[in-house]
Amino acid sequence: MKFVVPLGAFLLLAAFLTAGLRVDPQLVPSPLIEHVAPAFQLPLLQEPARTFSPNDVGGRVWMLNVWASWCVSCRAEHALLRALAEADVVPLYGLDYKDTPENGLAFLGTYGDPYVLSMQDTEGRVAIDYGVYGVPETYLIDKAGVIRFKQVGPITRDVVEGTIVPMVEQLNR
């Protein structure tokens, strides 16, 4: 009977610490989930004279992928992005983050271009509006222009099969 209080306190502490082990401390929950994707207008990577704005997508579910030629994990996820594009799951738009157009185009030339189009965010200002802090980052945006899901870091097969594909199906319904 005497040990109930210390034992209870210990179990509570252990529960907190165990839960803490399962959380990724690097991961910052985005306050932008369930909010309208910030507006912007950026020149295209392939055709700098033309610009892109989220409004141009117009009433469709789409995915925004922030990448850069200097980003090593972007190469790791690139094959999956290409598979997504080939399967025509969701239109994929690229944001080339803090990169030179030459390097960005060379990257797409080497690894393939899964994007409908890519924009240049040379200064990284649009990325700040999207709360980007580690490239690559991927946003899933619904027909109303609301961000529904965000992946920080490279997407994986699990994320594609477990989250992105089901969510796209549900959002397209």
Place this chain on the structure above:
Amino acid sequence: MKLVVVSLVVIWALPGGRVAASPSDEVNMDLDGRVRAFARQVRCLVCQNETLADSQAGLADDLRREIRDQMRAGQTDDEIAAYLTQRYGDFVLYRPPLKPSTYVLWFGPFVLLGAGVLTLARLLTQPPMPHPAGVSARLRKRAHRLLDEAPPSTVVE
């Protein structure tokens, strides 16, 4: 010796070594100070145990530039803090705001401290343990014999 004097004069004459000469320099230095003071209270998201003021990450550079631009445009510190939390969440602030979801964070330590003080107070004010009743007459006799045998200096009354 001459070389030392000359070097000192040159160092003294360098622009950074002296107090701001023109009013615009003074404004810039005030702005720099404000940016630094503000950036010290913001977490860098790339190296999360560093402040934005200390971090060498590219994103930290960009955010410092953004803070500076906004300050120059006349935004208050609170407005800039709101700008940052809108994008990165409360996590970027080393001093999180007081609201229901942060009550545990703000008051938890004091609750634990209070519980500790209460427990300690209860332990200290408890009446001392009563004499154990279960000691047999044989043990009691043996204890007395041991006490009697001990030299007088060690016997405690």
